[in-house]
Amino acid sequence: MTLSKKEIDSLLRLVGLTRESELNCEQCLALVSEFAERQLAGKSVSESLQHVEHHLSICEECREEYEALRRTLEAVEEQDG
Numbered sequence: 001m002t003l004s005k006k007e008i009d010s011l012l013r014l015v016g017l018t019r020e021s022e023l024n025c026e027q028c029l030a031l032v033s034e035f036a037e038r039q040l041a042g043k044s045v046s047e048s049l050q051h052v053e054h055h056l057s058i059c060e061e062c063r064e065e066y067e068a069l070r071r072t073l074e075a076v077e078e079q080d081g
């Protein structure tokens, strides 16, 4: 049986054997607010936040979380002027 890379990745995620450079959802969500704030401020992101960015590109759940957070931050910024 042949698995695509995507299938292998999702299997690895299921058994908790993701490559060490990849964050799991818990780690991603712990960093996502910092990532969103930096994105919004137009600041560069550190290496760990680049892992967040990568995780967001492959994980729909965390991406939704990020987008919700970002909308909140944008709304707060508008209120603050």
Ligand SMILES: [Zn+2]
Binding pocket: 024, 025, 026, 028, 055, 059, 060, 061, 062, 063
């Ligand atoms: Zn995730």
